[in-house]
Amino acid sequence: MLSVVLPVWLYFSLSEASTWQATIGKRLLGLHVTNANGKRIGLAHSFLRSFLKLIPWNFVHIGILVPASTGIILLGQLPSSMEWWWSFLITADVLTLLYLITPLFTGGRRSLYDLIYGTRVSWSQQGGKS
Numbered sequence: 001m002l003s004v005v006l007p008v009w010l011y012f013s014l015s016e017a018s019t020w021q022a023t024i025g026k027r028l029l030g031l032h033v034t035n036a037n038g039k040r041i042g043l044a045h046s047f048l049r050s051f052l053k054l055i056p057w058n059f060v061h062i063g064i065l066v067p068a069s070t071g072i073i074l075l076g077q078l079p080s081s082m083e084w085w086w087s088f089l090i091t092a093d094v095l096t097l098l099y100l101i102t103p104l105f106t107g108g109r110r111s112l113y114d115l116i117y118g119t120r121v122s123w124s125q126q127g128g129k130s
Contacts, residue, residue, distance in 0.1 A: 005058060009050050017046035030124045041119055052113040056095040063088030 015023040021032035021040050033049075035041050041049070063085065095112075102112045109120045 005054070005061070009047075009054055012050040012053065013043065013046045016050070017041055017043040026121070031121050032124055033119055034122055036118045036120065038122065045117060045119070049113055049117045049119055052116060053099075053111075056092040056099065059088045059092035059095070063092060
């Protein structure tokens, strides 16, 4: 998991704390991440924001790849004693839904993790040349 999770976490964190204030996709769309005052967020702030943003993604990984005494088994092969393992996927679904609907109530600029960390995604009128 670390070979996938760590690089993605670093990519989001370092990109959004950089002078671009955005990942490549956000930059192409003319978007950038700022604090509540419109200033660039620091690296520690970006790491925490990205950590919270990626929690549903990590729960899906945990939910699908079930550790077992014989190695890793897939979710469909769960023994009845591990039916609770589905809670990882259910939690991921609920968090993803919350992340997706929150911007509908915040003018489209803040997801749940943005509200928690006091950040927002803003549009640059320079169209990707911020």
